[in-house]
Amino acid sequence: MRDVRLALRQVWYINLAFVRNPASLFFTLIFPLMFLVIFTVIFGNGKVEVAPGQIVRVATFYVPAISAFSVITACYTNIAISLSFSRDSGALKRIHGSPLPVWSYMAARVLHSVVIAILLVGICAAFGAIFYGATLPTTTLPAFALTLVIGSAVFCALGVAVTAAIPNADAAPAVVNGTILPLLFVSNVFIPLQNPPMWLDIVGKIFPVRHFADALIGSYFQLSGSGLHTNDLLVLGAWGIAGVVVSARFFQWEPRV
Secondary structure: OHHHHHHHHHHHHHHHHHHOOHHHHHHHHHHHHHHHHHHHHHHOOOEEEEEOOEEEEHHHHHHHHHHHHHHHHHHHHHHHHHHHHHHHHOHHHHHHOOOOOHHHHHHHHHHHHHHHHHHHHHHHHHHHHHHOOOOOOOOOHHHHHHHHHHHHHHHHHHHHHHHHHOOOHHHHHHHHHHHHHHHHHOOOOOOOOOOOOHHHHHHHHHOHHHHHHHHHHHHHHOOOOOOOOHHHHHHHHHHHHHHHHHHHHHOOOOOOO
16 A cells, blocks of 8 residues: 555656646647647548448547547657656656556656646547537547546557667657557558558557547447447556566666667
């Protein structure tokens, strides 16, 4: 219980540092909304098929799509880059040598990212409902929430794991964005895919971004049933387990020579 209290206290400190950094707070919360508006302006407000026989407006499609992007940004991009900078500055080395249990610190980082991800999704959903008339999920809300939590945890694990491939803090933005941006374009997030080439469809389904986006978008728009995309969640879970294994084996607390 003492370690749990330390983890929760660490979450409080991380949240305070986040709130007291106005530039980081502003761009973290506003950046996804900028994409939502930009893509709606670029692609117009036509129709797109999100499920067999189910057609919605483009603006409505981008609400859960940009919500998926928000989760990935908060739980993969931010955690990987911030850990890389903390490692190179020596902060992780000092934390590793402090009385704070290492699992408490990592749990606090993950919990903070999940909280920010949920906050961003709430902002995107409210923005879409107010300005684009996007209907919020009701009967499928439990499936949407479960997908959100699982996706957040998985991308946190992958964010920690990818730090093993980042040689130094200067290379962190390039490595992280290079591993995620191409997938966002081929995974039904930035562009609604309709009848893509077979090879592109296969490539997208190998990685977790496509499965997370499909599960989140599907649970958002599904009109009947639970809205739970079990197969997509199983693939996400497999990627999450792989991320935890890689993190436990290769994560480094000290700066690389």
